[in-house]
Amino acid sequence: MKTTTETPCGDEFAALCRQAWGTLIPARASYLADVSPHYDEVLHDIAQRTEHTGSLGKTDIAALVVWKRLSAQTRWVTDLMSLPDTHVRAVTERAVTAVRNTTVSRSEAASTGRGIIAELPGFHTGDALASAILTAAAPTRMAVYDRRVQHALDTLRLPLTPTPGRYGRYMQLLDDLLHHGAAHADGWSARNIDTALYWTGGNPHPPATSHTASR
Structure with missing residues:
Protein backbone atom coordinates (compact mmCIF):
# COMPACT_ATOMS: atom_id res chain seq x y z
CA MET A 1 0.00 0.00 0.00
CA HIS A 38 -7.70 -2.03 32.79
CA TYR A 39 -9.36 -1.29 29.43
CA ASP A 40 -6.20 -1.85 27.40
CA GLU A 41 -5.35 -5.16 29.09
CA VAL A 42 -6.59 -7.01 26.00
CA LEU A 43 -4.27 -5.03 23.73
CA HIS A 44 -1.35 -5.50 26.12
CA ASP A 45 -1.95 -9.25 26.40
CA ILE A 46 -2.04 -9.65 22.63
CA ALA A 47 1.08 -7.50 22.25
CA GLN A 48 2.92 -9.71 24.75
CA ARG A 49 1.88 -12.89 22.94
CA THR A 50 2.84 -11.39 19.61
CA GLU A 51 6.25 -10.49 21.01
CA HIS A 52 6.88 -14.21 21.59
CA THR A 53 5.00 -15.79 18.65
CA GLY A 54 5.80 -13.18 15.99
CA SER A 55 2.26 -13.38 14.58
CA LEU A 56 -1.42 -12.90 15.40
CA GLY A 57 -4.03 -15.59 14.95
CA LYS A 58 -7.79 -15.56 14.57
CA THR A 59 -8.30 -15.55 18.35
CA ASP A 60 -6.14 -12.44 18.67
CA ILE A 61 -8.02 -10.65 15.91
CA ALA A 62 -11.37 -11.62 17.45
CA ALA A 63 -10.25 -10.14 20.78
CA LEU A 64 -9.22 -6.91 19.03
CA VAL A 65 -12.67 -6.70 17.42
CA VAL A 66 -14.14 -6.65 20.93
CA TRP A 67 -11.47 -4.22 22.16
CA LYS A 68 -12.34 -1.83 19.32
CA ARG A 69 -16.06 -2.43 19.93
CA LEU A 70 -16.63 -3.38 16.30
CA SER A 71 -19.46 -5.50 14.94
CA ALA A 72 -18.69 -9.16 14.30
CA GLN A 73 -21.96 -9.69 12.40
CA THR A 74 -20.41 -8.98 9.01
CA ARG A 75 -19.47 -11.08 6.00
CA TRP A 76 -15.74 -10.45 6.36
CA VAL A 77 -15.73 -12.07 9.81
CA THR A 78 -17.22 -15.25 8.34
CA ASP A 79 -14.64 -15.20 5.54
CA LEU A 80 -11.78 -14.63 7.98
CA MET A 81 -12.93 -17.34 10.40
CA SER A 82 -13.21 -19.75 7.46
CA LEU A 83 -9.48 -19.48 6.78
CA PRO A 84 -6.99 -21.81 8.50
CA ASP A 85 -5.31 -20.11 11.44
CA THR A 86 -1.98 -21.05 9.90
CA HIS A 87 -2.83 -18.90 6.86
CA VAL A 88 -3.84 -15.92 9.02
CA ARG A 89 -0.64 -16.25 11.03
CA ALA A 90 1.47 -16.49 7.88
CA VAL A 91 0.07 -13.13 6.73
CA THR A 92 0.28 -11.41 10.11
CA GLU A 93 3.82 -12.69 10.65
CA ARG A 94 4.95 -10.78 7.58
CA ALA A 95 3.10 -7.69 8.80
CA VAL A 96 4.71 -7.97 12.24
CA THR A 97 8.15 -8.17 10.64
CA ALA A 98 7.35 -5.12 8.49
CA VAL A 99 6.25 -2.80 11.29
CA ARG A 100 9.19 -3.84 13.47
CA ASN A 101 11.68 -3.02 10.71
CA THR A 102 13.67 -0.13 12.16
CA THR A 103 15.86 0.22 9.06
CA VAL A 104 13.03 2.21 7.44
CA SER A 105 10.96 5.14 8.69
CA ARG A 106 7.95 4.60 10.92
CA SER A 107 5.61 5.70 8.13
CA GLU A 108 7.20 3.37 5.56
CA ALA A 109 7.06 0.44 7.99
CA ALA A 110 3.42 1.24 8.72
CA SER A 111 2.55 1.45 5.03
CA THR A 112 4.21 -1.87 4.26
CA GLY A 113 2.55 -3.61 7.20
CA ARG A 114 -0.84 -2.18 6.27
CA GLY A 115 -0.45 -3.42 2.71
CA ILE A 116 0.25 -6.93 3.95
CA ILE A 117 -2.75 -6.96 6.31
CA ALA A 118 -4.92 -5.99 3.33
CA GLU A 119 -4.47 -9.56 2.06
CA LEU A 120 -6.88 -10.80 4.75
CA PRO A 121 -10.68 -10.65 4.32
CA GLY A 122 -12.16 -7.41 5.62
CA PHE A 123 -8.91 -5.48 5.65
CA HIS A 124 -8.74 -4.10 2.11
CA THR A 125 -10.32 -0.81 3.21
CA GLY A 126 -10.67 0.87 6.57
CA ASP A 127 -7.81 1.22 9.04
CA ALA A 128 -9.39 0.86 12.49
CA LEU A 129 -8.92 -2.86 13.10
CA ALA A 130 -5.84 -3.12 10.86
CA SER A 131 -4.15 -0.38 12.88
CA ALA A 132 -5.01 -2.22 16.12
CA ILE A 133 -3.31 -5.36 14.76
CA LEU A 134 -0.22 -3.41 13.74
CA THR A 135 -0.12 -1.62 17.09
CA ALA A 136 -0.27 -4.96 18.90
CA ALA A 137 2.61 -6.07 16.67
CA ALA A 138 4.76 -3.03 17.52
CA PRO A 139 3.17 -1.20 20.49
CA THR A 140 6.07 1.19 21.01
CA ARG A 141 6.13 2.21 17.36
CA MET A 142 2.65 2.04 15.80
CA ALA A 143 -0.63 3.70 16.76
Missing part, protein backbone atom coordinates in the same frame (compact mmCIF):
# COMPACT_ATOMS: atom_id res chain seq x y z
CA LYS A 2 1.89 2.97 -1.32
CA THR A 3 2.15 6.10 0.81
CA THR A 4 1.37 9.31 -1.03
CA THR A 5 2.51 12.65 0.28
CA GLU A 6 -0.17 15.08 1.41
CA THR A 7 1.36 16.65 4.51
CA PRO A 8 2.07 20.33 3.83
CA CYS A 9 5.46 21.79 4.57
CA GLY A 10 6.53 25.12 5.93
CA ASP A 11 5.81 27.41 8.81
CA GLU A 12 2.02 27.17 8.63
CA PHE A 13 2.00 23.39 9.09
CA ALA A 14 4.61 23.59 11.86
CA ALA A 15 2.44 26.17 13.63
CA LEU A 16 -0.61 23.87 13.38
CA CYS A 17 1.42 21.04 14.91
CA ARG A 18 2.62 23.22 17.77
CA GLN A 19 -0.89 24.55 18.37
CA ALA A 20 -2.26 20.98 18.44
CA TRP A 21 -0.31 20.27 21.61
CA GLY A 22 -2.52 22.75 23.44
CA THR A 23 -5.33 20.26 22.80
CA LEU A 24 -3.40 16.99 23.00
CA ILE A 25 -1.91 17.54 26.47
CA PRO A 26 -5.18 18.11 28.37
CA ALA A 27 -6.95 15.49 26.24
CA ARG A 28 -4.38 12.88 27.24
CA ALA A 29 -4.78 13.86 30.89
CA SER A 30 -8.57 13.51 30.61
CA TYR A 31 -8.21 10.15 28.89
CA LEU A 32 -6.01 8.83 31.69
CA ALA A 33 -8.37 10.20 34.34
CA ASP A 34 -11.62 8.91 32.83
CA VAL A 35 -10.73 5.61 31.09
CA SER A 36 -10.21 2.52 33.21
CA PRO A 37 -6.52 1.54 33.42
CA VAL A 144 -4.36 3.11 16.39
CA TYR A 145 -6.51 5.00 13.90
CA ASP A 146 -10.31 5.31 13.89
CA ARG A 147 -13.13 7.72 13.13
CA ARG A 148 -12.69 9.63 16.38
CA VAL A 149 -9.01 10.16 15.57
CA GLN A 150 -9.97 11.42 12.12
CA HIS A 151 -12.51 13.82 13.61
CA ALA A 152 -9.85 15.20 15.95
CA LEU A 153 -7.38 15.68 13.11
CA ASP A 154 -10.04 17.51 11.09
CA THR A 155 -10.78 19.73 14.10
CA LEU A 156 -7.08 20.51 14.47
CA ARG A 157 -6.82 21.18 10.70
CA LEU A 158 -4.17 18.48 10.30
CA PRO A 159 -4.69 16.92 6.84
CA LEU A 160 -5.34 13.18 6.45
CA THR A 161 -7.44 12.11 3.48
CA PRO A 162 -8.95 8.63 2.91
CA THR A 163 -6.95 8.01 -0.26
CA PRO A 164 -4.86 4.80 -0.43
CA GLY A 165 -1.90 4.75 1.92
CA ARG A 166 -3.71 6.61 4.71
CA TYR A 167 -2.19 4.60 7.57
CA GLY A 168 1.37 5.33 6.48
CA ARG A 169 0.53 9.02 6.16
CA TYR A 170 -1.12 8.93 9.58
CA MET A 171 2.06 7.64 11.16
CA GLN A 172 4.04 10.35 9.37
CA LEU A 173 1.63 12.92 10.76
CA LEU A 174 2.20 11.60 14.29
CA ASP A 175 5.95 11.83 13.69
CA ASP A 176 5.47 15.44 12.59
CA LEU A 177 3.55 16.19 15.78
CA LEU A 178 6.31 14.64 17.86
CA HIS A 179 8.94 16.57 15.90
CA HIS A 180 7.23 19.93 16.35
CA GLY A 181 6.15 19.27 19.93
CA ALA A 182 9.53 20.27 21.41
CA ALA A 183 9.48 19.86 25.20
CA HIS A 184 5.78 19.01 25.14
CA ALA A 185 6.52 15.79 23.23
CA ASP A 186 9.12 14.60 25.74
CA GLY A 187 8.16 11.11 26.87
CA TRP A 188 5.26 10.84 24.43
CA SER A 189 4.88 7.94 22.00
CA ALA A 190 2.77 7.66 18.87
CA ARG A 191 0.31 5.60 20.92
CA ASN A 192 0.05 8.40 23.51
CA ILE A 193 -0.90 10.81 20.73
CA ASP A 194 -3.51 8.47 19.29
CA THR A 195 -5.25 8.18 22.68
CA ALA A 196 -5.24 11.97 23.00
CA LEU A 197 -6.68 12.29 19.49
CA TYR A 198 -9.26 9.59 20.27
CA TRP A 199 -10.37 11.50 23.36
CA THR A 200 -10.47 14.78 21.46
CA GLY A 201 -12.53 13.23 18.68
CA GLY A 202 -15.11 11.94 21.13
CA ASN A 203 -15.15 15.07 23.25
CA PRO A 204 -14.80 17.90 20.71
CA HIS A 205 -13.85 21.35 21.88
CA PRO A 206 -12.02 24.29 20.30
CA PRO A 207 -8.24 23.76 20.10
CA ALA A 208 -6.48 25.28 23.08
CA THR A 209 -4.06 28.12 22.52
CA SER A 210 -2.10 27.62 25.74
CA HIS A 211 0.64 25.01 26.01
CA THR A 212 0.88 25.14 29.78
CA ALA A 213 -1.49 22.29 30.65
CA SER A 214 0.10 19.31 32.32
CA ARG A 215 -0.21 15.68 31.30
